[in-house]
Amino acid sequence: MSGSSAPSASRRPALAALALAAALAACAGSIPRAPSTALARGRELYVAKCSSCHALYAPREYPPQRWPGLVADMSRPAKVTEEQARSILSYLLAVSAEGQGVK
Numbered sequence: 811m812s813g814s815s816a817p818s819a820s821r822r823p824a825l826a827a828l829a830l831a832a833a834l835a836a837c838a839g840s841i842p843r844a845p846s847t848a849l850a851r852g853r854e855l856y857v858a859k860c861s862s863c864h865a866l867y868a869p870r871e872y873p874p875q876r877w878p879g880l881v882a883d884m885s886r887p888a889k890v891t892e893e894q895a896r897s898i899l900s901y902l903l904a905v906s907a908e909g910q911g912v913k
């Protein structure tokens with residue numbers, strides 16, 4: 811009796827993939843969707859403000875503890891307001907932390 815059948819556990823982290831996303835995202839396909847509408851604004855700002863000098867860094871490329879410093883450093887060259895920077899940071903942190911939790 812050879813009983814080695816592994817149960818195929820397929821589960822997908824269903825991010826809030828709301829249907830309204832169709833209009834967004836031209837060249838930012840590799841940047842994950844925002845987990846909520848509030849964070850979606852941060853993502854929009856991130857894509858709009860942070861892609862002019864270099865390719866966008868994926869939120870998960872850096873751990874959550876790195877992003878505050880990185881965004882602070884980049885806020886001046888990116889010419890974002892403090893409020894915009896906070897919004898961008900919220901998005902980056904949410905996705906970065908999520909990447910750490912899901913293994």
Ligand code: HEC
Nearest residue numbers: 859860861862863864867880881884885887888889890898
């Ligand atoms: C005016 C040009 C410019 C804009 C706009 C810009 N960056 Fe940068 N960024 C750079 C340059 C130049 C580097 C590489 C040199 C460095 O690390 O300082 C860099 C590097 C980075 C790095 C890698 C740093 C490291 O140490 O690994 C990250 C992450 C980053 N940028 C994030 C952002 C974010 C977030 C924004 C938007 C708020 C942004 N950038 C907007 C010019 C820019």
